Amino acid sequence: MDTAATLTAMHQAMGRHFGPLHWWPGETPFEVMVGAILTQNTSWKNVEKAIGNLKAAGVLAPHALDALERQALAELIRPAGYYNVKSLRLKAYVRWFVARFDGDAAAMAACDWRGLREEVLSVKGVGRETADSILLYGCGLPVFVVDKYTWRILSRHLLINPEDDYEAIQQFFRDHLPAEVALYNEYHAQLVNVGKAFCRPTARCAGCPLESFEHRADEV
Numbered sequence: 001m002d003t004a005a006t007l008t009a010m011h012q013a014m015g016r017h018f019g020p021l022h023w024w025p026g027e028t029p030f031e032v033m034v035g036a037i038l039t040q041n042t043s044w045k046n047v048e049k050a051i052g053n054l055k056a057a058g059v060l061a062p063h064a065l066d067a068l069e070r071q072a073l074a075e076l077i078r079p080a081g082y083y084n085v086k087s088l089r090l091k092a093y094v095r096w097f098v099a100r101f102d103g104d105a106a107a108m109a110a111c112d113w114r115g116l117r118e119e120v121l122s123v124k125g126v127g128r129e130t131a132d133s134i135l136l137y138g139c140g141l142p143v144f145v146v147d148k149y150t151w152r153i154l155s156r157h158l159l160i161n162p163e164d165d166y167e168a169i170q171q172f173f174r175d176h177l178p179a180e181v182a183l184y185n186e187y188h189a190q191l192v193n194v195g196k197a198f199c200r201p202t203a204r205c206a207g208c209p210l211e212s213f214e215h216r217a218d219e220v
Helices: 003-018 029-038 044-056 062-067 070-076 083-101 105-109 113-121 128-138 148-156 166-176 181-197
Strands: none
Touching: 003 166, 003 181, 029 044, 029 083, 029 105, 029 128, 044 070, 062 083, 070 083, 083 105, 083 113, 113 128, 128 166, 128 181, 148 166, 148 181
């Protein structure tokens, strides 16, 4: 089985196990963007509390957040942890989003993803995983999100080299899967579920939907 066929078969196996996952939670594209920044180094449950605070305060909109004092923002997003740092990052992103697109997610989504990705990455505090989450889940652009689960699962299944970096892994998916938003969305969600439930630092292979695929169960 070639690499493309293996990735497709893995996707199907995970889909049968987990069912449709419909990531990313959010009522609007902007809410998804905010969530992508707040979820750094915390659980989604904590992010939901922070987003709930922003909604209750009536400031979960680009221009409202741009106008909000940073300290006030920090207090509202306190449940997400690292709230002082995240308030700076969120303010920087919103400032860019309003200046560049007047807070219009549809205008942002109309851009070519390659140049747009470089722009988003130029915003202070926005790393590759966050930027790609914004592009895929917030803008509906075909950008595969890579995280620790992606790296660990692909390494253990001998599909990449353990030393491959973020860009190499992302290119691996572009080389072997169609550039389809729905596919990238669901595939990443499935990998996260496998990573959390089975492919932990110490592997729990029994019952994993990917158990039948070639792998090594060492600590990666």
